[in-house]
Amino acid sequence: MATVDPALLPNLVAPWSEWERRATRGRRLLEAGTYALTEGAIAAGCRVFAGYPITPATDIAEYMSKRLPQVGGYYMQAEDELAGMHMCAGASLGGLKAMTATSGPGYTLMHDAYGWALTNEIPLVVVDAMRVGPISGITGAPGQGEFYVARYCTHGGNFETIVLSPSSVQEAFWLTIDAFNLSERFRTPVTILTDQVVSDMWEDLFVPDSTEPLDFVVPRALNLSMPFYPVGSAALDVPPNVIGHGTGVCVSAYTHTEEGYDIEEMEAQWAQTYRLVNKIRHHRAELSRYETLGLGDAEVIAVAYGANARTVKTGVLEARRRGVRAGFIRLITLWPFLDSLFERDARYVVCELNYDGQLVREVMRAAPDKRNVHFMGKSAELHTVAEVATALEGVARSGRVPELPFIWTEV
Amino acid sequence: MAAPASTKTRTEILISGFGGQGVVRMGQILGLCAINQGHRVTMLKSHGTETRGGYVRAQLVISPDEVDSPVVEHADVFVAFSAPAYKKFYDLCDGTIMYDPEMVSDVRHDAGAARHVAVPATQLSKERFSNQLFANMIMLGALTRVAALDRDAMQRAMLAVIPRFHEQNLAALELGYTLPAVV
Numbered sequence: 324m325a326t327v328d329p330a331l332l333p334n335l336v337a338p339w340s341e342w343e344r345r346a347t348r349g350r351r352l353l354e355a356g357t358y359a360l361t362e363g364a365i366a367a368g369c370r371v372f373a374g375y376p377i378t379p380a381t382d383i384a385e386y387m388s389k390r391l392p393q394v395g396g397y398y399m400q401a402e403d404e405l406a407g408m409h410m411c412a413g414a415s416l417g418g419l420k421a422m423t424a425t426s427g428p429g430y431t432l433m434h435d436a437y438g439w440a441l442t443n444e445i446p447l448v449v450v451d452a453m454r455v456g457p458i459s460g461i462t463g464a465p466g467q468g469e470f471y472v473a474r475y476c477t478h479g480g481n482f483e484t485i486v487l488s489p490s491s492v493q494e495a496f497w498l499t500i501d502a503f504n505l506s507e508r509f510r511t512p513v514t515i516l517t518d519q520v521v522s523d524m525w526e527d528l529f530v531p532d533s534t535e536p537l538d539f540v541v542p543r544a545l546n547l548s549m550p551f552y553p554v555g556s557a558a559l560d561v562p563p564n565v566i567g568h569g570t571g572v573c574v575s576a577y578t579h580t581e582e583g584y585d586i587e588e589m590e591a592q593w594a595q596t597y598r599l600v601n602k603i604r605h606h607r608a609e610l611s612r613y614e615t616l617g618l619g620d621a622e623v624i625a626v627a628y629g630a631n632a633r634t635v636k637t638g639v640l641e642a643r644r645r646g647v648r649a650g651f652i653r654l655i656t657l658w659p660f661l662d663s664l665f666e667r668d669a670r671y672v673v674c675e676l677n678y679d680g681q682l683v684r685e686v687m688r689a690a691p692d693k694r695n696v697h698f699m700g701k702s703a704e705l706h707t708v709a710e711v712a713t714a715l716e717g718v719a720r721s722g723r724v725p726e727l728p729f730i731w732t733e734v
Numbered sequence: 735m736a737a738p739a740s741t742k743t744r745t746e747i748l749i750s751g752f753g754g755q756g757v758v759r760m761g762q763i764l765g766l767c768a769i770n771q772g773h774r775v776t777m778l779k780s781h782g783t784e785t786r787g788g789y790v791r792a793q794l795v796i797s798p799d800e801v802d803s804p805v806v807e808h809a810d811v812f813v814a815f816s817a818p819a820y821k822k823f824y825d826l827c828d829g830t831i832m833y834d835p836e837m838v839s840d841v842r843h844d845a846g847a848a849r850h851v852a853v854p855a856t857q858l859s860k861e862r863f864s865n866q867l868f869a870n871m872i873m874l875g876a877l878t879r880v881a882a883l884d885r886d887a888m889q890r891a892m893l894a895v896i897p898r899f900h901e902q903n904l905a906a907l908e909l910g911y912t913l914p915a916v917v
Contacts, residue, residue, distance in 0.1 A: 351769055351770075352769070353762060353765045353766045353769050353775060353777070463780065463781065520778065520804075523778075523779065524776060524777065524778050524779075524804060525761075525762070525765060525775075525776070525777040525779070526774075526775060526776045526777070526801075526804075527765075527769045527773075527774050527775045630804075633801075633802050633803050633804055633805075634802075634803040634804075634805050636802045636803070637802040637803035638803075640802070705805055707805060707807055708803050708805070708807055709807060
């Protein structure tokens with residue numbers, strides 16, 4: 324039997340590495356990422372979906388329209404994405420967990436609703452299945468163009484966001500439960516930034532039986548007492564607002580008081596911003612989800628997220644087979660950005676599915692020396708194993724990504 | 735050409751043809767069969783916006799361990815259901831190319847070329863079932879034999895995936911499995 328180098332065993336830091344061991348009874352299926360995202364949401368207690376279909380997220384709406392009525396939930400076909408997300412925010416304020424799903428062209432339409440959900444601390448989950456753009460781009464091809472859009476998902480500043488990205492069908496299932504948990508705990512919309520490959524790809528998927536007690540699911544709690552908005556605080560264990568219980572809590576788009584009433588004072592603006600930013604910044608460790616491999620001796624580290632992290636990881640193993648001391652970082656939490664993962668003084672090769680370079684800019688900011696951060700952008704198709712291995716070899720031996728067809732290296 | 739990836743346990747299967755030939759269905763049955771036998775499976779499917787007539791490709795990776803790259807870069811088996819598919823993906827296969835001679839007439843015979851197996855699936859389907867609908871199951875039967883997969887498990891997976899015409903589909907699967915070209 325071949326011996327496995329322990330340094331090459333992947334290290335996954337995510338709550339589902341433990342959940343997977345706890346849920347034992349269930350079915351093994353061949354299913355798409357859209358199915359996993361839907362079943363994950365149902366398992367997390369989602370009971371409302373409102374949205375507008377768009378490739379490659381249409382199947383989520385379709386599955387939801389079938390599944391939600393079966394579990395006592397509600398499916399709403401909205402007139403557009405903006406209305407869909409507002410409906411979800413309303414459903415969540417009414418006490419039910421809610422989700423919407425779209426792709427880039429619909430995601431940009433949700434920015435107003437995002438602002439409402441963020442400032443009023445309304446828990447809900449938004450799926451963006453990225454396809455290559457700009458705008459409509461190619462419907463059936465993957466892209467990673469919304470890395471920054473998901474961070475700055477509404478105007479006005481003064482907020483932080485939580486954005487997670489799965490790289491397999493199975494992970495899409497667990498990560499969706501996690502996204503709902505985090506949205507409840509942090510009282511904020513959580514974005515699942517997935518892509519056309521993870522959405523459309525079929526993979527083996529374990530789905531726990533509905534009788535299996537998933538005791539890691541954070542239940543929806545009622546908040547019937549003051550403060551409804553703990554402004555000026557980064558406290559987490561404060562349940563979200565539920566309107567309609569005679570509490571007098573107000574929901575508005577303006578800077579607000581602890582009861583939710585509009586206020587135009589600098590002190591109130593300070594207190595609200597303190598909360599919206601620091602309830603996330605002060606809990607970075609709790610929000611860290613990532614996978615690493617071979618970092619112990621790595622001199623060149625490939626960085627990726629989402630579907631292309633799959634080929635990049637195999638490319639790293641292939642580069643090691645060719646004698647390159649290569650490592651691998653897969654970000655699952657995209658925002659808040661995990662700066663501490665990039666402290667190692669090494670060369671970084673950032674592989675992402677766009678030509679303009681987005682994730683690479685954050686890695687340049689976080690790494691010890693931005694001159695050692697290289698870009699390997701590709702568009703509309705996954706990086707191949709051969710390309711990644713060649714690039715890592717090139718960077719290790721000559722300090723640069725060699726010229727490859729359809730690969731962009733300038734940022 | 736780059737050396738094969740270090741994950742030697744993986745089996746890569748590429749199926750490509752036109753929309754409507756049942757390429758994705760074939761992959762789905764193959765994938766489910768492997769899952770039922772305890773394997774890990776990925777299947778990428780790419781297609782144009784048309785449902786019928788456009789180009790379709792299914793890329794399957796089957797492995798006892800978790801599959802990292804889902805992309806077929808070195809196919810162990812390549813099923814070509816159209817001439818454009820054969821031409822486009824010929825270089826990705828270093829194993830066996832199974833092709834339908836009614837669709838692929840211009841076969842390459844380079845030195846060191848992949849092993850070629852002609853499976854007249856479309857013709858046999860028309861002859862036996864008066865309909866070309868069952869060509870994909872004939873091809874799947876032949877593939878089951880070529881890739882040394884479990885025939886009974888494949889039958890069960892097919893019955894679980896295909897909602898209708900079980901009798902004809904079982905006969906088509908068996909026809910492919912017992913073709914002289916693959917036995």
